[in-house]
Amino acid sequence: MSTVTLTINSQEVTVPKGSTVLDAAVGAGFFIPTFCHDPIYAGYGGCRICIVDIKGARNLPASCVTAAADGMIVETESAPVVEARKTIIELMLANHPVDCMTCEKCGDCRLQDYAFRYGVESAGFGGERKDYEFDTTNPYINRNMNKCILCGKCVRTCKGAEDRAVIDFTFRGFDTKVAPALDSSLAESACVSCSRCVSVCPVGALTDKPLGGKARAWEVVKEEVTCTWCDAGCLFDLVRKNGEVIGVAAKAPAGGRPLCLKGRLGLELRYNDKPLKPMLKKDDQYVEVSWTEALGLDEILEKLN
Amino acid sequence: MGTLKDHRSSIEEQHTKKMERSRIVVGLGTCGIAAGGNKVMAAIRGEVESRGLDVDVDFTSCIGMCYAEPVVEMSLPGAASVVYGGVYPENVAKLIEGHLVNKIPVTDMAEIQVVGAGVPYEGIPVMEKSTYYEKQIRSVTSRLGRTNPERIEDYIATGGYAGIEKALTMEPQEIINEVKISGLRGRGGGGFPTGTKWQFVSDAVGDKKYIVCNADEGDPGAFMDRSILEGDPHAIMEGMMIAGYAIGADEGIIYCRAEYPLAISRLNLAIEKAEAMGILGNNILGSEFNFKIRIKAGAGAFVCGEETALLNSIEGYRGTPRVRPPFPAHKGLWQKPTCLNNVESFANIPFIVRNGGAWYASMGTEKSKGSKVFCLTGNINNTGLAEVPMGITLREIVYDIAGGILEGRKFKAVQSGGPSGGCLPADQLDLPIDYDSLIGAGAMMGSGGLVVMDETTCMVDMARFFLNFTQLESCGKCTPCREGTKRMLEILERICEGLGGPNDIETLERLAKVIKSSALCALGQTAPNPVLTTLRYFRDEYEAHINDKRCPAGLCAELLTFTVNDRCVGCGVCIKACPVNAISGEKKAVHVIDPEACIKCGACVPKCKFDAIVKA
CATH class of the missing domain: 3.10.20.740 (Ubiquitin-like (UB roll))
Structure with missing residues (x-):
């Protein structure tokens, strides 16, 4: 070579x-x-x-x-590089809520880490900030677009899944925003809650809703597991706090139709002693369903019974 | 079908016959139409019909004298043709009566005369010796205002498609060599040597190559590409065909902004007619060479004038720039090698091929060859389109061609290169214009817009205007441009409102430096230029706004106060002029303006006959 x-x-x-x-x-x-x-x-x-x-x-x-x-x-x-990086971080912070104290991403946030590394305390600029509604309509993914730094990783990741491309950049310039078609909520969109977008978000714009409020980043230990619900072999993280599993997070897709919700829910039920309440979308509404329905086991169970 | 040669002689013959008849030609570029050209045309047709005159009525594109629109040209057999300016329906009868019936030109409305083979008239400036044209050359603009852009016959009769005819007898590499010899540099603003670019695309490996014409002109104050698109569409197509033959492409796309509907319709017509004559399509002019052209209309984003955003837009994606390299010459449209040039660059090509690269290189300066079309706008007497040799000074353009500053006011600065360029002050007026000297002075050639400003222009406000433009047109992809230009704009707005702080200039300079060095595309990298050049040449104005809360040009409303001095005779005219009843006073006593109530509209100032109202 x-x-x-x-x-x-x-x-x-x-x-x-x-x-x-x-x-x-x-x-x-x-x-x-x-x-x-x-x-x-x-x-x-x-x-x-x-x-x-x-x-x-x-x-x-x-x-x-x-x-x-x-x-x-x-x-x-070099000095010009450091000056530019500081300024870019400052510009991001100028348009980002500085609520690190209560942010789910605190301790695992690149913006926070780089601001620390380059000594950017706060944004010196006043001026207009993003002011979007917090989208909590999806039972698995919280989208706070006020925290989005428009890196586009979620967009590319979502496009990378076959038949997806649920989110993309909308509007232009300062008003650029990542959103589903017609700037709808995530619940109204074609999102299948695979959460691969959450796994790549470097800041607190996309977070796992079921894990919300359960632990700070430094309190958790992540253990990689391979999903066995199908032969794709996607990777997930068991999220443990004090040794107990508190949730399952999407990690990295494999081939085929990877990182599906069913796989993640299956792992949740298997490993989490207090599993979340499974929700599925029916007639464009998320409703709570039984575990057998969530995992598609109704017919099999009927036969076994 | 016959070759172009068979057609050419009969077309030329007919053209000569046409030119020998009595003619009225109306300028119907977008500028002419906007000034009322269509109404003038209707009035002319009505007048000719009612008088039963044996006169041809035709139209042409913008001759360049936008300040004189609507422009109408009249000619009698054997005589020079006279170009009249400021022609409105009400003076059509007078002109026809005088020029065509009594055969005496109406000299008080005549701008220039085009002599050609005809006998000149007395008392009317000959085009080449007129104030506006004496320092110009007419090469790439030679057909503008002289031919009907919707008639392919007019194009052919004036040497059109002789370039592709000649090119088809040459080896592709020979053509590239001629373009290299010509020294032509990209007329869209970047100034990259066209011949070198063609060589890259020619050398690039690919089963398919594309020619793309960038007709997404968007700088405020720039309309040279539109004038060429509307006035000489075939020249652009011929340039693209020659490029296609030279680099091995069989398909060309013209990316034209949708805000140029007339350009698009004339291009469509030109494509249709060229195809019908076998000049475009398969086996062009009986050769093995195939080339087709289509038009892609833009969707209104300024950044799509940036070549990689333009390519994304053609492909149907969001108009945001791609990272370079790979450059379009290697991976362009649909990832294929693509030769992307600007309208004016392509329009120059047929002339270069016909007359040779050395002919072109004989014009201009050492590193900037040939001519450049500029758009003259702002506070000048003659606004319009001007083609000048590279190396001409700003002073010659502003004072000779453009006729100096409106109402004899003082020149302050000229913005060259639109929002990506910079402003140059009076002490730079003797700067010879070429790519490198403009960059050295902090501005740039850009596509060729020159906005002239006088003493009534506030330079902070001017910088604010351009930042507002680039900020609105930022695509949002990269952080420095998306977030940085926003903060720069907010600071400038603050300064204009008298709320500037002591660190604002420093912050502006830091942001400008970082955006210039770290933004993704040329739009972002050049966005701070208007701020940087105004800070370089007019720093005192920024300081006056920030430290003294004063706008030296008397423009920033928040910083102005209107007061009445003792010249006031108490006539009460200003009281009536004030829309918010802020002025009071007894008759024959000095009036008073209530600063709280005053909205600083300035309506009172011109009404006062005694210069008693002071704006400061």
């Missing part, structure tokens, strides 16, 4: 040709923050937090979409 050799922070790094500067730097142990970068759906380059200094470049290129090239001289934390 052909390789390229570049210099990152005065260190020579050799990576396979076609690698991005981000891959090269992270592979060599350097830190570069990312919001919108998703290795599965790479090439978006929208959040700009991963900008780096490349000698000879006209501006500060986003490392996630810049190919590493022979002889490139890269600095990941």
